[in-house]
Amino acid sequence: MANAKGNLRSDLGRVRGLGSAKEGVAHWWAQRITAIALIPLSLWFVSGIVFLIDVDRASAIRWLGSPVTLGLMSLFLIAVIYHAVLGLQVIIEDYIHTHAVKLTLLLIVQFAGFALAAAGIVAMLLITIYGG
Amino acid sequence: MASHPRPLSPHLQIYRPQLTAITSILHRITGGFLAVGILPLVVWLGAAACGTEAFDQGQALAGSIIGRTLLFFWTGAFFYHLLNGIRHLAWDAGWGFELPTAYRTGYAVLIGTVILTLAAWALGYWARGNV
Numbered sequence: 001m002a003n004a005k006g007n008l009r010s011d012l013g014r015v016r017g018l019g020s021a022k023e024g025v026a027h028w029w030a031q032r033i034t035a036i037a038l039i040p041l042s043l044w045f046v047s048g049i050v051f052l053i054d055v056d057r058a059s060a061i062r063w064l065g066s067p068v069t070l071g072l073m074s075l076f077l078i079a080v081i082y083h084a085v086l087g088l089q090v091i092i093e094d095y096i097h098t099h100a101v102k103l104t105l106l107l108i109v110q111f112a113g114f115a116l117a118a119a120g121i122v123a124m125l126l127i128t129i130y131g132g
Numbered sequence: 133m134a135s136h137p138r139p140l141s142p143h144l145q146i147y148r149p150q151l152t153a154i155t156s157i158l159h160r161i162t163g164g165f166l167a168v169g170i171l172p173l174v175v176w177l178g179a180a181a182c183g184t185e186a187f188d189q190g191q192a193l194a195g196s197i198i199g200r201t202l203l204f205f206w207t208g209a210f211f212y213h214l215l216n217g218i219r220h221l222a223w224d225a226g227w228g229f230e231l232p233t234a235y236r237t238g239y240a241v242l243i244g245t246v247i248l249t250l251a252a253w254a255l256g257y258w259a260r261g262n263v
Contacts, residue, residue: 032224035217042214046207050256054195057187060180077174084167091164112171120174126181 162209
């Protein structure tokens with residue numbers, strides 16, 4: 001069973017680099033990349049949104065309608081939704097064991113993620129272009 | 133199987149709660165809760181894009197008792213997940229696994245969450261009074 005180097009992993013398994021879960025580190029790595037990106041992005045988001053308590057639309061648009069906000073909010077939405085989809089996927093896979101239910105929930109989470117990202121960015125574009 | 137009276141690991145309900153386990157499950161719970169919050173965020177952005185009437189309705193909903201309570205818990209969940217997430221990234225880098233360190237960082241996350249959540253709301257209300 002052991003290969004030439006005395007390692008119990010087969011050469012094919014080592015080259016594929018997919019590990020025991022058969023899917024490699026792509027999910028884990030994407031979760032970390034988005035986590036690191038979200039440290040500055042989420043702090044920017046919260047420090048902006050905190051000043052929009054009870055304000056009217058014109059005041060909100062002053063912040064939301066700037067091109068800088070459009071860019072950063074789009075990045076925030078993409079990173080946070082990507083991160084959330086990956087996280088919800090793990091929660092679903094851990095707790096839901098009925099295959100049909102699990103698959104359905106995973107599909108809903110994936111589709112909802114793409115739909116929310118698209119809707120959020122379109123809303124931001126409309127705010128920036130058409131303003132108040 | 134029954135002929136080997138080996139000790140069973142204690143069931144979750146009688147297992148003494150430990151800070152490390154509590155901070156771990158809280159990370160998952162706050163993450164799920166924050167993920168749910170993306171929906172109202174996008175709806176709120178949509179309302180801002182639609183016009184004054186829709187936006188005012190959104191602001192009224194966010195400003196209601198239920199809205200404010202949810203937003204307060206979302207703020208707390210955010211700062212917890214942020215701080216504990218940084219703790220997780222440190223673990224990923226191989227730092228902080230020693231038990232005393234893990235407890236120290238765990239308490240730091242909890243205390244930091246309370247401080248930052250209250251500070252964010254104080255800042256928000258202060259700004260509201262000054263605008």
